[in-house]
Amino acid sequence: MPQAIAAVNDFVVKFANVNGSGSASANELFARSILRMGVPVSPRNIFPSNIQGLPTWYEVRVTEKGYLGRRGGVDMMVAMNPQTWAEDVKEITPGGYLFYDSTKPMPSSMFREDINVIGVPLTAITNATYSDARQRQLFKNIIYVGALSVLLDIDEKEIQRLFGEQFKGKEKLIDSNVKAMNLGRDWVKQHVDPDLVKLKVRHADNVGDRIFVEGNSAAALGAVYGGATVCAWYPITPSSSLAEAFQSHCKKFRHDKETGKAKYAIVQAEDELASIGMVIGAAWNGARSFTATSGPGISLMTEFIGLAYFAEVPAVLVNVQRGGPSTGMPTRTQQSDLLGCAYASNGDTKHVLLFPEDPRECFEFTADALDLADRLQTPVFVMTDLDIGMNHRLCKPFAWDENRVLDRGKVMTAEDLEAGKTFGRYLDVDGDGIPFRTYPGTHPTKGSYFTRGTTKDEFARYSEEGPVYVRNMERLQKKWETAKKIAPQPLRYSSPKPTRFGVIYFGSTSPAMDEALDHLEAEGHHVNALRVRSFPFAQSVEDFIHEHDRVFIVEQNRDAQLRTMLLSEYTLDARKIVPVLHYDGTPITARFIATDIATKLGQFKVVSFDKAAS
Amino acid sequence: MTYIAKPRLHHPSLVKNKAGFTRRDYEGAVSTLCAGCGHDSISAAIIQACYELDILPHQVAKLSGIGCSSKAPTYFVGASHGFNTVHGRMPSVMTGANLANRDLIYMGVSGDGDSASIGLGQFAHVMRRGVNMTYIVMNNGVYGLTKGQFSATADKGSISKKGVANSDSSIDMVSLAILMGATFVGRSFSGDKHQLVPLIKAAMDHKGAAFLDVISPCVAFNNHAGSTKSYDYVREHNEALNRIDFIETREEITTSYDPGTTKIVQQHDGSILRLRKLGEDYDPSDKVSAMKRIQEGMHAGEVVTGLLYVDPTPSDLHANLNTVDAPLNTLNAPDLCPGTSALDKINASLR
Numbered sequence: 001m002p003q004a005i006a007a008v009n010d011f012v013v014k015f016a017n018v019n020g021s022g023s024a025s026a027n028e029l030f031a032r033s034i035l036r037m038g039v040p041v042s043p044r045n046i047f048p049s050n051i052q053g054l055p056t057w058y059e060v061r062v063t064e065k066g067y068l069g070r071r072g073g074v075d076m077m078v079a080m081n082p083q084t085w086a087e088d089v090k091e092i093t094p095g096g097y098l099f100y101d102s103t104k105p106m107p108s109s110m111f112r113e114d115i116n117v118i119g120v121p122l123t124a125i126t127n128a129t130y131s132d133a134r135q136r137q138l139f140k141n142i143i144y145v146g147a148l149s150v151l152l153d154i155d156e157k158e159i160q161r162l163f164g165e166q167f168k169g170k171e172k173l174i175d176s177n178v179k180a181m182n183l184g185r186d187w188v189k190q191h192v193d194p195d196l197v198k199l200k201v202r203h204a205d206n207v208g209d210r211i212f213v214e215g216n217s218a219a220a221l222g223a224v225y226g227g228a229t230v231c232a233w234y235p236i237t238p239s240s241s242l243a244e245a246f247q248s249h250c251k252k253f254r255h256d257k258e259t260g261k262a263k264y265a266i267v268q269a270e271d272e273l274a275s276i277g278m279v280i281g282a283a284w285n286g287a288r289s290f291t292a293t294s295g296p297g298i299s300l301m302t303e304f305i306g307l308a309y310f311a312e313v314p315a316v317l318v319n320v321q322r323g324g325p326s327t328g329m330p331t332r333t334q335q336s337d338l339l340g341c342a343y344a345s346n347g348d349t350k351h352v353l354l355f356p357e358d359p360r361e362c363f364e365f366t367a368d369a370l371d372l373a374d375r376l377q378t379p380v381f382v383m384t385d386l387d388i389g390m391n392h393r394l395c396k397p398f399a400w401d402e403n404r405v406l407d408r409g410k411v412m413t414a415e416d417l418e419a420g421k422t423f424g425r426y427l428d429v430d431g432d433g434i435p436f437r438t439y440p441g442t443h444p445t446k447g448s449y450f451t452r453g454t455t456k457d458e459f460a461r462y463s464e465e466g467p468v469y470v471r472n473m474e475r476l477q478k479k480w481e482t483a484k485k486i487a488p489q490p491l492r493y494s495s496p497k498p499t500r501f502g503v504i505y506f507g508s509t510s511p512a513m514d515e516a517l518d519h520l521e522a523e524g525h526h527v528n529a530l531r532v533r534s535f536p537f538a539q540s541v542e543d544f545i546h547e548h549d550r551v552f553i554v555e556q557n558r559d560a561q562l563r564t565m566l567l568s569e570y571t572l573d574a575r576k577i578v579p580v581l582h583y584d585g586t587p588i589t590a591r592f593i594a595t596d597i598a599t600k601l602g603q604f605k606v607v608s609f610d611k612a613a614s
Numbered sequence: 615m616t617y618i619a620k621p622r623l624h625h626p627s628l629v630k631n632k633a634g635f636t637r638r639d640y641e642g643a644v645s646t647l648c649a650g651c652g653h654d655s656i657s658a659a660i661i662q663a664c665y666e667l668d669i670l671p672h673q674v675a676k677l678s679g680i681g682c683s684s685k686a687p688t689y690f691v692g693a694s695h696g697f698n699t700v701h702g703r704m705p706s707v708m709t710g711a712n713l714a715n716r717d718l719i720y721m722g723v724s725g726d727g728d729s730a731s732i733g734l735g736q737f738a739h740v741m742r743r744g745v746n747m748t749y750i751v752m753n754n755g756v757y758g759l760t761k762g763q764f765s766a767t768a769d770k771g772s773i774s775k776k777g778v779a780n781s782d783s784s785i786d787m788v789s790l791a792i793l794m795g796a797t798f799v800g801r802s803f804s805g806d807k808h809q810l811v812p813l814i815k816a817a818m819d820h821k822g823a824a825f826l827d828v829i830s831p832c833v834a835f836n837n838h839a840g841s842t843k844s845y846d847y848v849r850e851h852n853e854a855l856n857r858i859d860f861i862e863t864r865e866e867i868t869t870s871y872d873p874g875t876t877k878i879v880q881q882h883d884g885s886i887l888r889l890r891k892l893g894e895d896y897d898p899s900d901k902v903s904a905m906k907r908i909q910e911g912m913h914a915g916e917v918v919t920g921l922l923y924v925d926p927t928p929s930d931l932h933a934n935l936n937t938v939d940a941p942l943n944t945l946n947a948p949d950l951c952p953g954t955s956a957l958d959k960i961n962a963s964l965r
Contacts (some may be wrong), residue, residue, distance in 0.1 A: 229945060
């Protein structure tokens with residue numbers, strides 16, 4: 001028997017449950033109670049594409065240091081699903097702990113010698129207290145949270161406080177939940193050696209004013225703050241909860257106080273083709289609009305995305321990425337739609353992408369995307385993913401500038417037209433490649449034009465003449481240059497010591513990367529880091545690459561898609577930028593990044609630059 | 615060529631309507647369709663309808679898909695915005711546009727390829743959502759721009775110009791529109807402007823999903839013997855159920871009518887549709903009898919035309935969504951953004 005794992009505020013507990021058994025809210029209660037003790041947690045849902053019956057897991061990383069990436073490894077398994085028992089038990093780190101329902105005796109062959117086992121007769125306790133089947137199912141979950149709170153030293157007062165907030169005004173529910181919690185607590189106090197479990201939670205002060213929220217809900221709130229009035233969508237995992245959150249935020253904030261009428265319109269379309277069509281129609285007509293989807297939805301929307309690019313109609317698409325290709329892994333995470341979105345549609349097209357790292361940036365970038373789309377008159381993609389979108393993540397609180405106005409971009413008004421301003425729908429008057437537009441119905445005799453996906457001249461007149469076409473394409477290229485300056489800029493993190501090595505990363509890789517940089521630094525590997533936040537890439541991205549001998553590009557896809565985009569945008573020595581790729585559908589870990597980079601650094605150090613590169 | 619504008623000079627004696635515009639103010643660019651194309655007659659009927667309705671030209675939004683028919687919006691109401699979208703997807707763009715600004719008049723123009731083949735799904739859904747619009751299918755049963763392939767509305771047994779018989783069943787757009795929930799459904803013939811112009815006017819005044827299937831012979835590829843959408847065939851087989859007189863709300867109704875031969879339908883806003891019946895007794899406000907009559911006509915080889923179905927008290931998408939009266943595109947930050955104090959509360963609730 002290896003030594004029992006002992007850790008304070010730094011361990012991983014994994015819950016193995018059955019989908020649809022009501023475990024999700026109990027598990028979240030567990031995570032929140034630790035958070036309330038001032039200790040950061042990072043929970044992750046690992047769930048199947050299923051409603052009821054299949055296995056589902058909830059992994060909670062308790063991390064006083066605030067490392068919010070997935071750690072890997074399991075210190076304690078709460079094994080509530082007989083179906084996955086064998087693999088769950090196998091996953092526990094030697095010296096770790098197995099918590100299970102011991103109501104039915106299990107043969108010793110079902111356990112392991114090198115782990116510590118805590119059996120609590122959950123079903124027996126539950127059945128002795130409750131007779132209703134539904135109550136039995138729900139309170140069994142609360143009973144195990146109570147039991148765990150004793151084993152791990154979680155402050156019961158924090159759990160009670162959470163019940164109080166959750167069931168405010170429903171005293172009966174509060175009491176019944178407290179009772180269930182105490183059933184678990186009392187049993188453990190009476191039957192389990194308090195020193196058996198050496199994983200403990202202690203009060204700390206490392207959470208601060210941070211908030212705990214899912215990226216999809218945050219992005220939806222960003223759409224509300226950013227002034228979106230039309231949302232058209234088609235249900236697809238893992239983005240559906242974004243549109244649904246927009247609905248619930250709007251119900252709260254967007255109804256006229258006197259009439260009760262809605263200052264928004266949400267349409268669940270018949271498919272993704274229709275949803276993006278509605279978004280484009282609404283934006284053409286001057287309303288801020290967006291859709292939320294995932295990779296397969298983007299594939300369907302591709303024709304319309306090309307139209308919006310070429311006809312220069314704003315559109316915001318939040319792509320909550322999942323594992324591809326095709327239907328792929330609907331409930332797993334990846335960053336594998338970069339190329340599909342960046343160059344979506346036929347002909348020479350390229351699109352603005354934003355890469356939020358957490359819910360806070362989902363909020364910020366979705367609001368920004370609405371401004372950028374209007375300003376640039378083009379589709380803008382918010383490239384989030386399942387890891388950010390469907391998990392509660394600790395992040396900085398949402399912030400909003402009270403004086404912020406909606407940037408509606410270049411729109412010519414009836415007064416402008418009346419004053420005799422020249423209106424050419426595709427005429428570059430300011431040298432930034434962005435023309436003026438008019439909304440339909442602006443002026444009785446001036447400013448109307450025909451919007452089309454065919455080529456046209458500066459005054460929106462159909463033309464297939466070569467020079468006219470080239471002029472228009474060059475102007476779109478100029479607009480692309482403008483986008484580089486106004487999209488969210490990259491953020492640089494410098495190593496304390498000068499180094500020849502750099503790393504570029506983006507999106508949900510952030511927390512794992514932060515931690516990996518600490519590991520690397522601790523081992524004497526100095527690496528500068530740059531977090532890319534948008535495409536087209538700012539000039540500083542190219543500068544960063546040129547500053548270093550080797551730059552690692554960390555991505556969660558097989559084909560090094562960001563690296564491909566860097567090679568396509570810049571003239572680079574391909575040998576200089578080294579892919580670090582994780583794409584099995586689980587969120588990338590610091591362990592993976594640090595190990596892969598350290599290994600590669602070792603290889604580079606033993607041989608000369610040119611030899612290594614050849 | 616479609617950018618060639620017609621001369622702006624008007625004859626001084628042209629009569630202005632109540633909005634102060636002459637009929638020519640509702641015209642568009644010179645048509646590039648084939649001489650004699652039925653679509654041009656439909657454009658002319660739309661121009662006439664808009665002129666007679668005293669519509670402000672810029673208050674119309676014209677949307678189309680891809681195909682000969684979808685080029686037509688260039689040829690009418692040039693002072694309004696138009697959007698030539700992608701093939702078969704105009705309905706979704708029109709839905710979005712309508713959501714953004716409920717005050718404009720939405721005119722969707724499509725063809726049988728655009729709406730019955732690639733766009734059949736969106737066609738069905740725009741009808742069931744009750745988007746307040748006039749949706750016209752210029753139906754010639756053939757793909758003109760790609761030179762003569764059958765479309766999904768071509769009748770079974772119809773012979774193509776190359777002599778091939780169509781072996782597939784045809785899609786009947788009016789039946790489909792009624793089934794899907796359109797609240798105003800009519801069919802007409804591009805060669806019959808006396809029937810078509812009032813139908814378009816009534817459709818434009820209808821506050822819900824209005825659909826018009828207009829048989830429009832293709833002079834290049836579908837106007838030969840053996841075609842069931844040629845001028846000759848349609849003229850011979852046109853079974854007009856009614857002739858419609860459209861009377862706007864603001865006009866005093868003084869016209870006398872004979873109750874035995876006329877059916878009055880009053881729309882929600884008070885406007886009157888007076889149907890002069892031709893032949894049999896027909897009640898267009900009864901969905902069941904409408905479907906029955908259409909099916910009987912098909913069985914007898916007739917093209918049943920006229921106002922086939924109307925719900926005098928339609929609902930529309932905005933009513934269903936309970937949106938504010940002001941167009942959504944006029945709302946600004948104070949209406950839309952909950953502000954920092956609300957955000958502080960949200961943050962507090964997430965700790």
